[in-house]
Amino acid sequence: MTMNHKHRDIVVAALKHAAPYIRMYKRKTFVIKAGGELFVDPAATRALIEQVAILHQVGIRVVLVHGAGPQSTALASQRGLETRMVEGRRVTDAETLQVSSDANQQISQQIQAACAELDVHAVSSRGADANLIQANKRPPAEVAGFGLVDYGFVGDIEAIDCTSIDKHLANGCVPIVSPISAATDGTLLNINADTVAAALAGALGAEKLILATGAPGILEDIKDPGSLVSYLDLAGLQRLRENGSLADGMLPKARAIEAAIKGGVKRVHVISFSLPDSLLLEIFTNEGTGTLVVKSIEALTEAEQAIGQTA
Numbered sequence: 001m002t003m004n005h006k007h008r009d010i011v012v013a014a015l016k017h018a019a020p021y022i023r024m025y026k027r028k029t030f031v032i033k034a035g036g037e038l039f040v041d042p043a044a045t046r047a048l049i050e051q052v053a054i055l056h057q058v059g060i061r062v063v064l065v066h067g068a069g070p071q072s073t074a075l076a077s078q079r080g081l082e083t084r085m086v087e088g089r090r091v092t093d094a095e096t097l098q099v100s101s102d103a104n105q106q107i108s109q110q111i112q113a114a115c116a117e118l119d120v121h122a123v124s125s126r127g128a129d130a131n132l133i134q135a136n137k138r139p140p141a142e143v144a145g146f147g148l149v150d151y152g153f154v155g156d157i158e159a160i161d162c163t164s165i166d167k168h169l170a171n172g173c174v175p176i177v178s179p180i181s182a183a184t185d186g187t188l189l190n191i192n193a194d195t196v197a198a199a200l201a202g203a204l205g206a207e208k209l210i211l212a213t214g215a216p217g218i219l220e221d222i223k224d225p226g227s228l229v230s231y232l233d234l235a236g237l238q239r240l241r242e243n244g245s246l247a248d249g250m251l252p253k254a255r256a257i258e259a260a261i262k263g264g265v266k267r268v269h270v271i272s273f274s275l276p277d278s279l280l281l282e283i284f285t286n287e288g289t290g291t292l293v294v295k296s297i298e299a300l301t302e303a304e305q306a307i308g309q310t311a
Helices: 005-025 036-040 042-057 069-078 094-117 163-170 193-204 234-242 250-262 278-284 302-310
Strands: 029-034 061-066 122-126 133-137 141-143 147-149 155-160 174-178 180-182 188-190 208-213 231-233 267-272 291-294
Touching: 005 278, 029 042, 029 193, 036 042, 036 069, 036 094, 042 061, 042 094, 042 278, 061 094, 061 163, 061 193, 069 094, 094 122, 094 174, 094 180, 094 188, 122 163, 133 180, 155 180, 155 193, 163 174, 163 193, 174 193, 193 208, 193 250, 208 250, 208 278, 231 234, 234 250, 250 267, 250 291, 267 278
Parallel strands: 029 061, 029 208, 061 174, 122 174, 208 267, 231 291
Antiparallel strands: 133 155, 141 147, 180 188, 267 291
């Protein structure tokens, strides 16, 4: 295979540009959460796993947490069940819990197959396995605009035991985690995947939490895709919540971002899985592609702040 000088120079320049980031992040842990909508499209699944494989191959310890929202809704419809959402969270009766469990299992298998094709050793785990996530059933609560809501078999995280995940990472594996967890009595519980990813990132001491979504990032105006916020801190996130810029599925993501940062994760990124190579661009370029969230603006480097000012 021959390569002209122009293409050769581009390849060499890209490798030189990425080298400092590889040195910086080698042996660090990244938790990546991908929503179920990504896995509807086999090409999008393949594209994400190709990027995960590159991170893995340059020495970054990757944990991939997945959701199964669209798949659960579609499967519920096939079984004649109604789907009810409250502030981006699924109300889960016993039949819906089984639907969610089945949908998550299907996606875990889909991801493992994609990893195998790329020679990445992946291991699937549920939150319920090996006491990874211990949860309590959420009690009924008053929700503005909905009244008293009984979420059913929905869990709130009580504790996390990362022993099994640490072993998988030490053995050079990529853990694939679904959010189906369990109470102390063994009752299975459904937990929002963003919530699970944030809790895992904190417990693992992750360098980054990356939320791959259908949106380009966090928007100042939810109706305007061009109003992407390049970076913000927790105070800015609260401002967006108060002015209505965060709605539906972005609400649990905002809570997850806050939980991750308060749990010690220094950088949380919200990116679009629809943008080609968005994961690699977010990690290996200073410009990134989506929204970077930190505890306070002072935590940003001058270069990071300059990107936001010129974007």
